[in-house]
Amino acid sequence: MVEDSELFIGLDVSKDSHAVAVAENGRGGEVRSHGEIGSDAASVRRLVRKLERPGLRLRFCYEAGPTGYGLKRLIEGLGHECAVIAPSLIPRRPGERVKTNRRDAVKLARLYRAGELTEIWTPDESHEAMRDLVRAREAAVKDRTRKRQEIRSFLLRIGKIYPGKKAWGTKYFKWLHDLSLAWPAHIAVLHEMILAETQCRERVARLDQAIKDALLDWHLASEVELLQALRGVGLIAAVTFMVEVGDVRRFETPRQLMAYLGLVPSERSTGDTVRRGGITKTGNARVRRVLTESAWTYRYPARVGKKAYFATRHMPEAVRDTAWKAQARLTKRYRALVARGKRSTVAITAVARELVGFMWAIARMQPAST
Secondary structure, three states: OOOOOEEEEEEEEOOOEEEEEEEEOOOOOOEEEEEEEEOOHHHHHHHHHHHOOOOOEEEEEEEOOOOOOHHHHHHHHOOOEEEEEOHHHOOOOOOOOOOOHHHHHHHHHHHHHHOOOOEOOOOOHHHHHHHHHHHHHHHHHHHHHHHHHHHHHHHHHOOOOOOOOOOOOHHHHHHHHHOOOOOHHHHHHHHHHHHHHHHHHHHHHHHHHHHHHHHOOOOOHHHHHHHOOOOOOOHHHHHHHHHHHOOHHHOOOHHHHHHHOOOOEEEEEEOOEEEEEEEOOOOOHHHHHHHHHHHHHHHOOOOOOHHHHHHHOOOOHHHHHHHHHHHHHHHHHHHHHHHOOOOHHHHHHHHHHHHHHHHHHHHOOOOOOO
């Protein structure tokens, strides 16, 4: 292989333009800025044609960000490699304070040539569309929560306290609508708050139905169904896990998946001293959140209720057996950690970490999608 058989191209991307830098093959190869191009597809095609030479392998890279994966798909469609890089894992020098588009592109090209960049997994277009739908539902739930907090804060301020136990049920909404307020201004405020909450609630319901409809022909729908055999893993938790992680077969071991999700302990070692701290929290925060919510259900003794039995009886025996093993092990694990004096939040994090292993195992029981 000749010295210049590879060319590494770093792209610092933005909405309107891309800064370009190239690094020639070899440790002593030149690294130089190649100027800026427009962000439109025609400009990218012109850049690729300009760089192409017979026998030369072009390897592009850019940081993951709000511009998405369209650029990667365009470059790969032109027959060249393109890696999307994890921004949080890019090496940074101490005292590095000057930041420009040109410098960032040069840095990407140089580090990519050196093999010091970490490429992220990128979904295909259908998978990305499903992920966008699930994330839209997450945003709607956050909006609904915010509207409900506004209502509760307002009612607390004017001295109206709900006498029941469970808020946001049928009885709560009836009480809310029947409230008698002395001032017309307060009546108007509460009316608008209730209307805003209702709109958010209806939006969540529409997105829930859209997710169910989209699952009918999604290539990972079977995995989503099987994951629901696990205690605490409902439809939204299962589909969130699959849209954010993708096909779990790309992880050879459960430990790799746990690390990918930031659920393994951090570590600082000096000489013979090894110190382990809290979880790393690198990776996907959305999955960590749903796993933690699911893990809270393992505080209670292991059992299979009537509803769970009928919901899973059509599933393969291996899936049901794994789900029961998970329940028996994780409920015992939680009790053991709490008995040792661990805080409940620490115990739940440990349960969530092990739950990932069972999810990895069950998702792999489904034959690979084509």
